[in-house]
Amino acid sequence: MSALLGMLGCRHPIIQGPIGSMNNPAMVAAVSDAGAYGMLALGFIDNVQEAKRLVEEVKKLTDRPFGANIVLLNPLAPDILKVLAEAGVTAVTTSVGQPGRLYPLIHELGMKGIHVVLSLAHAVKAEESGADGLVVVGAEAGGLRSTKPESSTMVLVPLVADNVSIPIVGAGGIADSRGYRAAFALGAQGVQVGTRFLASTESTVHEKWKEAIIACGDGGTTLLPTRNMTTRAVITPGIRKLMEDPSVDMSEAMGKMDRVGAWDAGDFDNAVAGGGQVSALIRDIKPVKEIIDEMVS
Ligand SMILES: Cc1cc2nc3c(=O)[nH]c(=O)nc-3n(C[C@H](O)[C@H](O)[C@H](O)COP(=O)(O)O)c2cc1C
Structure with missing residues (x-):
């Protein structure tokens, strides 16, 4: 053993x-x-x-x-x-x-x-x-x-x-x-x-969170800023839109998200669907x- x-x-x-x-x-x-x-x-x-x-x-x-x-x-x-x-x-x-x-x-x-x-x-x-x-x-x-x-x-x-x-x-x-x-x-x-x-x-996480992991493919996660750290999360369509907009400051955008409300509602364009790169598998x-x-x- x-x-x-x-x-x-x-x-x-x-x-x-x-x-x-x-x-x-x-x-x-x-x-x-x-x-x-x-x-x-x-x-x-x-x-x-x-x-x-x-x-x-x-x-x-x-x-x-x-x-x-x-x-x-x-x-x-x-x-x-x-x-x-x-x-x-x-x-x-x-x-x-x-x-x-x-x-x-x-x-x-x-x-x-x-x-x-x-x-x-x-x-x-x-x-x-x-x-x-x-x-x-x-x-x-x-x-x-x-x-x-x-x-x-x-x-x-x-x-x-x-x-x-x-x-x-x-x-x-x-x-x-x-x-x-x-x-x-x-x-x-x-x-x-x-x-x-x-x-x-x-x-017990929202089914939409699980679905975001299933939908994630190669290169489908990123590190998002959260206070003085980062968090690896699935790039949902809403997060991708923010990432591709050069006028958006990601730290600011992340800070403004109503995480708890959006998590409960399964709105992962407005909350982080945490997940590792292995989501692709x-x-x-x-x-x-x-x-x-x-x-x-
Ligand atoms: C959404 C999410 C939240 C996590 N929260 C914590 C945490 O609170 N404390 C901790 O030690 N690890 C936390 N982890 C890390 C996991 O316990 C585990 O070490 C990690 O997910 C392993 O990598 P994998 O996602 O590729 O399996 C979290 C992981 C995810 C995906």
């Missing part, structure tokens, strides 16, 4: 990537029941009771191991970690922030922490700060990115593997058995999957069990 599987306690080294605050306990349980590592996205949660309710919901639905993603900068992170430890969670992933601050608590609670990194420098620092593993996310991934030039999964995973000794989880561009197997060849012990699970039957919406079975086949 790999060190990563030892930490996760599941059959397949596949982690459900957190998607903002999208939480469906039934989806987490379905991922875990299929042998992978279901994950709650508790990073941005501002209510410990709500975190507890979500954890209890998952526990009612599965007796398989599952985890959660924590944002280190969230002031509630220590309390959420305690809720998870009490529920028997043994491994969490951590994003955004200095691992050094919370890893002593993670270890005191008897848990392992796998830190999410987007660069070699952050990977080396995270290992030095006590991380037990790393999710190494290449530039093609969906979700938040930095504003700096970044390396793709194909380059970043082996680069990190050459420079750290803790287990690595490859992420970015993995949606099927080809990507899954490639990650091992690059030096990872497992994968984290975001966009493919986002376009699954159990995912996703052609159908199917249950997470089918996705996992195919990936490990």
Whole structure:
């Protein structure tokens, strides 16, 4: 058994990537029941009771191991970690922030922490700060990115593997058995999957978001400015129109969008349909069990 599987306690080294605050306990349980590592996205949660309710919901639905993603900068992170430890969670992933601050608590609670990194420098620092593993996310991934030039999964995973000794989880561009197997060849012990699970039957995002991923082809995503970061998203017709208009300042246009209202309405010309480059390989919406079975086949 790999060190990563030892930490996760599941059959397949596949982690459900957190998607903002999208939480469906039934989806987490379905991922875990299929042998992978279901994950709650508790990073941005501002209510410990709500975190507890979500954890209890998952526990009612599965007796398989599952985890959660924590944002280190969230002031509630220590309390959420305690809720998870009490529920028997043994491994969490951590994003955004200095691992050094919370890893002593993670270890005191008897848990392992796998830190999410987007660069070699952050990977080396995270290992030095006590991380037990790393999710190494290449530039093609969906979700938040930095504003700096970044390396793709194909380059970043082996680069990190050459420079750290803790287990690595490859992420970015993995949606099927080809990507899954490639990650091992690059030096990872497992994968984290975001966009493919986002376009699954159990995912609770608007159907139009899933349809935008299905409609996405080669070159169909871009990095859009969001505050002091960027986010990789599908280029919908409305976003393309903005991009092609030389009079439009994209940062300003993005700042003006009524994201929440448009997200709820499924209006992805006025909100970001986050998704990785791998959207181009996703052609159908199917249950997470089918996705996992195919990936490990
Ligand atoms: C819309 C969207 C939102 C995301 N939100 C988060 C997040 O809140 N925290 C985080 O650590 N990763 C986040 N991610 C990254 C995923 O967890 C995962 O690492 C990434 O999607 C893997 O690349 P892939 O999209 O090619 O599968 C997000 C990804 C997407 C597509």
